[in-house]
Structures are given as structure tokens and as C-alpha cells.
Amino acid sequence: MSNKHDPEALAIEDEKHQLDVPIVVDAHTEEYQEYLNLCEDFRGEREQKLNRKIDWHILPPLMLIYMMTYVDRSNVGNARLFGAQKDLGMSGTDWNIGLSLLFVTFAVGAPFTAALGKKYTTRFKLPLLLAACGGTILAAGCSNNKAAWYAFRLILGFVESGKFIAYVLSTWYSSNIFTTRYSWFYFGATISGAVSGLLAYGIAQLDYHWGYRGWRWIYVLEGFVSIILAILLCFVMPGTPEASHKWVTPEEQRFILLRGKYTYGTDKSGNSSEFKLKEYLSAWTSPHFLVPAFSMFSFAVGIFAFSFTLPTIIASMGFTAAAAQGLSAPPYVAATFAVWISGWASDRYKKRVLMVVVPAFVAVVGLAMMWFSVGKPKLVGLCYTGCMLAAMGFYPLSPTHTSILALNNAGQSKRSAAMGGLLVFTQVGGVLGSNIYLSSQAPYYPVGFGVSAGLIIFGNLIVMTGYWFYVGAVNKKRAAMTEEEIRARYTSDELEAMGDKSPLYIYSR
Template identity: 30%
Template structure:
């Protein structure tokens, strides 16, 4: 690590205050002249993943009510800002034996170390390269879209004759839906632990994708209920590791405040999978009888083969880590991304080379907030999968033919995708998670309340019923990424973050089991159980989100009462690191 930091010797960045626009300008990371790393791009209430070690934290005075945390390694910092003055690090440098001074307009930031000579200074640290967004996020979104197509296309196959040809009763169909989620839920945490042992995540994830693509293809040739159950269980086993692995991979490439928008892109893909599923099912239904296979069988066969192809491409196209990305990133970009990871991991990488301990697992199991966050995700998943598995049947109950019913599922999912991106961009912009969890939950409540008010008269009230479905989908899809990012932002260090994120997703996905039994064929088309439970889940999740917000606010205020001297006298740096989010230096994201 020393060699890497030495390459940044003298490399500095700009931190600016302005009376009329008190916003931090510049990068998250500042590399001081002695090679130490500083993260100054933080607002009150946000967090460092955990303290940089060894570290000295100071609060820079508030400007127009906004404070910024200066967290440094071994370098005490101090700054004062006037009404219309800027504090600038690095551009104007005065050299002294013991003191470096960065000044502009009489406002200075001082630190006790030697400044590198101007000839050796690398004044500009590159921004996080947009190439990461281009190479990482679209590939993961496409793969997540195909994973949702493969698990939910059974709903499209149902109205094309799957249940009749396999002689399934209503409850047998629900059992087939739910069995997917049992291995899916149980294997998410072990999968993420296993993923951390792979130098190239693309190899691990690519293997999963190719395997579940083969399973999906074979689903198209099953002949009975037992064969369908076997394929659904195997599909759950191999899909289990993909989403938690993808979220963890993104958390390695992005800073916390940038994460929600990227996770939202997955859920945009999830929503679009519903739209594509309807379009593909409408088209593939025309293949009924081709090769002696029914139209519903071709849905599984064609989509399964497409998954195998994409899984093969994953080995070559999915990016792994900055250190392995020299073919498409230059050295300065790689150094920046590695230092960014260094900051997030508390100023050290050594934990990345150690095995996950039972202590880390135990710490996650005893974190009561994880269970509340998981409950919100469970509520979202129940609404999501219940709607996704049943929406073609609901639109058919409005009086549409089978093909048109497939097509009418497209607009609600498009609206959900747009909503997911919009809410997540706002969440990242303001770096405040709770309102962007609560607002979508209110949309869920509104949508299902309207549907409940129609009392099952969908065919007679197509307009209000269809509008309510769109509103509900606009609430369903933003909720999950906002909650997942909220959880990721409040977990530390990385081993616990990997375990905690997988556990959170795992517990949340138990909602898929519930969603599989919410809409019963015998209750069609009124579905009082399904719509009623969806309304209850939305309301209870909103209450839990408020409780979480209050608890995070209380914890931050309690930690703020401790002075740095008191903390240093009580804990060593290693103890602070081991405490994770319970460290007095860790500030929860609200």
C-alpha cells in the first residue's frame, strides 16, 4: 500500500465553501502531500464506512448550516471559512519545515507535514471514470433483467396453457412458485461469502448464469408437476448468488452516496423484465405447435438459451476490480479507484485477505436494525412477486384476450422502471434515504387502496383499476433499491457489509414465498387476500421506515456527545475498526 500511496505524493484536491452555495466541490478523496488519504466530501448525518486507521477526525465549522467531516490519517486538520471566502487545498502552497498551508482569500487549512515539491505534484486526481458506469452497470442490468425473466415467466406461461397441460391444481401452481424461493433465500448469504474468495467475480457469476440458463431451457420440456418442481428448485439454487453478488460488486466500485442510483438501475431492469416478459410471451405464443411444442414451452426454451449465451459473455465482459482493469482504465484512474476503496475500508486492505469470521456473522445477527430493514424489503418483495406472478391474470380478468392481456402488463412495468430511476437519483442527490423509501410506500398504499375499493369489479372499472396497478408498480420498484442502499450505507466493515447485504436481501426475498400464495385462483378476480395483504405490507413497512429513521437520528446524536479525546482514551484504532457501525466515529445515513 505504501508504494501505491507514494505515487500520489503531493497529489491534492480542492474543497470549497461558498456563502450562497455551501456545497462541497471536488472528489470524495483527497490525497495529502505525505501520501495520506483524506475523505472530506461528507455532510452532517452521513458516514464514513468506518474510521480510517490510524485516524484523527475533526469537524470543519458549518457554513450556512452545513458541516463537513474531515477524516484524515495521522494528520490533524483545521479550517475556518469567512462569509464569501473559499478554502482551497493544494493550489496555493506555502512551504515550511513543519507546516504546510493551503490558502486562498486568507482562509487556510493547515496540517503538520512537509509539502512535496511543486515539480512532483500531481494536482488533479481524476474523477471516478464514467467508463465504470459504461462497463459495469449495463452488463449487470441486462443479467438481472434476464434473471427476473427466467423466474417470473411462469406467470406468462400459465395463461398460455401450462397449468392445463401439466394438470396442475391451483395450489400446485402456487407451490411451484414458492419452492423457487426456499433455496434462493437460504443460499444468498453463503454465496456472498464464497464470492469473496474469487479474484474474478465474473467467473463465479458467469458459472451461475450459464447453469441456470440450462435449467430454464430444460423447464420447457418438463412433463409433469414433479419435473416442474425440480426445475424451480434448481433455478432457485443457481439464481441465489447473483443479485447479492452484484450489489456487493457495485459497493466495491462506488462510494456510498453513488450507490442507490446504481442499485436502482437493477430494479429498473427488474421492472423492464416484466415489460419484456409480456412482449416476449405475446410473440412466442405464436410459436404454438412449432416442433410439436406448445407456445408456453417455447417461452422457457428461447429465454433459457438466451441466458446461456449471456452467461458465456459474462466471463469476458463483466469487470472484476480496478487492479484487473488495465485494458480499459489508465493508471491514474486505477489508482484513484483503489484509493477510493482504501478509504471505504478504513485505511487498510488487510481485511480483504482474511476469512470471514463467525464474529462478523454474529455481529450481523445481533444488529436489530438489519431485521427492520429486511422487513421493509420483505414487504416490497411480497408485493412485487405477488403482482408479477399474477398481473397477466389480473389484466385478463379485465376482459382482454390472452395476447392482449400479456401486452397490457407492459405499461405498469415501464412506469415502475421510470419511478425507480427518478426516486433513486433524488436519493443520491440529497444523500437522504428515508424519504425515498417512504414516498414509494405511500404509492403502494394508494394503489392497492383504490383496487380494494373496486371490490373486484375490474372489467366494469378498467380505467381506475388499471391506473391503480400503475400507481402500485410506481411504488413497488423504487422501494427496494432505496432500502438496499440504506442498509449498505449503514454496515461496516466490508466483511460485515457483504454478509449483511446478502442477509438483508435473503430475508427480504422470503417475501417471494409469501407473494406466491397471496393471489389464489379460487379468489379470482377479486383477490381480497392478495390485494389486502399488499395494502397491509405497504402500511406496516412505512411505519418501520419511520422507526428506523428515528433510531438512526438518536444514535448519531448520542455519538456526537462524545469528544474525540474521550473516544481515543477509551478505544484503540483496532477496537474502533472492529466495532464497525457501532464505532463513535461512524455516522449513520438517515
């Protein structure tokens, strides 16, 4: 079949040329005619200028919020090295239970905050959540027993579940640049591992200062910084595209709203921006949510286990606790570059599933190197290289999975449900990942490395390869019908109501 009649080839061409050839939807609707006219006005440099304007106003505050909430979450591994477990009278099992509790309340809260994220503005909501995270972390630094520690972990998980940022990005950016922008934004999460390690290294120099252990200083000071930043962000945090903004003209605002409606999935039928409960619930039975979400779960087990255990693994190489904090930063720096390259390649070549398979393979190689060399003094270099590769493989997977969900779930209600549901699967993975690196198996961790590698291989290599073939078969079946035949059978309203089930919708793979 030639590219002229191949829907996937046409979809890729439309994305590559940033809608230089507008997609035909329904030439008789006023709204779509308005969209076509705006496409003419926003060709080439003008659209790129608009995207850069959005970048400067949207990405920095979102990146900062994501980075600080991840710092607040990931510093638990650093706190353990500086006496938190001992001071709170916790066994290794108790500690793992504490790690898991955050993911339980996060998973419970995520679907509800996903629905609320569609209905309420983010301008004050996200800074408020950051302040709540900072306050919870600060209070956790004052804990004196296991019960208080568990309570604050539960609260932190519920508060963080409202950090529904991927959906916010999908409302501002078109499908052809979503993955790149989400990767840029995800730098905040990736670099937070380095920031957390370096901050912990510096703050931990206060160990036993005024009679307090280093872990308390880490929590109290990082929590205080989060609260201050949250207050400042209230003055610069933008709202939704529907709200008025001084830096966006009415014409630009209208174009942003319409391209979000008509470009995802090169959607020739458009998709609704209204919140619809039926559409929201339909995501939970869609293979275009369930398959990528399972793949996300399988990698989440490994990435959370990795981030929680990395300082301990580095310390087992023979380094002091303080040195292990500093040495935990370079793997995250390397991961930041891997995230950028993966996001760029995904949008440049439109090979979404390939950008899951390649990083997943790198992560498996890194885990294998760590598993083989950990605890062997003569193989410290090999083990540390494995840490670098594992981080470079793990971290690009989250933006890619998120972009697949955004591109293959049409209608903003269904898309918000899919992204909220993705958080549920991720947190369930976090619960399992918190309990596979057993202190009784240190420093070799056969269960931790084995489970992490096995799930990555099955969920991200095997399952996602199968999804690639499945999506190809669906697209081929839809290509068998001409647009004229489809429009003769369905009205424009019916096609819009179908969302990504519309025969005019082309899935990304």
C-alpha cells in the same frame, strides 16, 4: 445544535461535495495519508470521469445479467396464461407451491453465496450462473409432469442465489453515488417485466406450432438466449477492483479501493476489506440489518405476488391472453422511471428513509385502487391505473433498502453478510407472496390485496419511520463525544475493528 457540530449534517455535506472536504481519520497512518493525497488528485471532474468510466464497464453487463435472470424468473406468470398449469396437470394450489419452491432454495443458498462472493471473482462466476439459469429454464420448458416442474424450480432458485450483484457495486462505487448506480442497475430488473411480457406476447404467437403450447416456446427460446448471452459476457465481464483492468490505471485502482474503505458512513475510522467470519456473523444481530431486512420482506411479499399475478389480473379485465401479455409491459416501463427518480433523489438529498416511505405510500394507493375496481367492467381504467401506481411504488423500494444496508453496515464482510441476508428475507417474502393470490378468490383476491397492503403499511411506513428516529438518536449520542475524546480512548485499530459501532461512524437515514 448548529451544522458545524451536527454529525448528520457533516455527513450529508461530505456526500454532497463528493469529499471536497476530506474526513479526518488518523493523520499518522501511511494508508490514510495516501488516501488524502488521492482525494486531492481526484477532485471534481476527474472523479466524475472515473465514475463514468466505471459506469460504462461495470453497469451494462451487470444490468443484462440481472434483466435476463429476472426474465427467466418472471415468465412463469406468462407461462400460466398459455397452458403450463393445465399441461402439467396442476391445481391452483400445486401451482402456488411450485412458485414457492424457487424462493426456498434461493433463501438457503443466499448466505453461502454472499460469503463466496467476497472470496471469488465475479468475472466468470456471474456469466456461469446466467448460463445455468438459462439451461434450467430451457429444461423446464420440456417438463411433462408436476415433479419435473418442481425439481427445476428448486434448481433455479439455488442457481439464482449466487447472483450477488449489489455487493459487487458497493466495491466499485463510493457511498455518495451508490444508490443512484444501484438504481440504474436495477433498471434491468424493472424493465425485465416489460421485456418478459413483450417477449411472451411475440413468442406465444407460436402457440400450438409443431404441436407445442406457447409456454414451452417461451421457456425454451428465452433459456436459449440466456445461454448465448452468458457465453458472450465471459469476454467482457469485469472482475473485482483488486484485479488488474486495462481500462483502469494503477492510480485509479488504488483510489477506488481506498475510497471504498473510508467513505461509507463517512467513516472516520476506516473499515476492513478482509473477510472476517466474526464480522460476517455480526450482521445477523445488528438492527441496521434486521430492521431494513424486515421492511424488505414486507414489500417483497407484495412485489412478487404482483409480478406473478399481473398478467392474470389484466386478463380478468376482459382482455385476451395475448393482449394481457402486451398490456403487462407499460406498468414496468413506468416503474423504470420511478426507480430512476427515487435513486437520484436519494443520493441528491440524502433522505434514505423518506425514499422508502414515499414509494411505499404510492404502492398502497395503487393496491387500493386495484382492490376496489378489479372485476368491475366499468372500472377497467381505474384498475389499470392502479396497476401502474403499484408498480411505480414497489420497484423503487429494493434499491433504497439495499443502499441503506450498504451505508449502515461497515466492513466488507459485514456488508456482504447484510446484503446476502437481505436476499434471504426477500425470498421468504417471495414464498408468502406466491400463496396469497388464491385462484379460488379470482378475480377479487381479497387475501392477496389485503396482505400486500397491510405488510407495506406496517413494514415500510411504520417500521421504517421508527428506524429513522432510532438512527437519529444514535447519531446524536455519538455527537456528544468529540473526536479527540474518542481517539484518546480507542486506538485506530480498535476503531476500525468496531466497524459501524465505532463512535466515529455516522449512520445514514
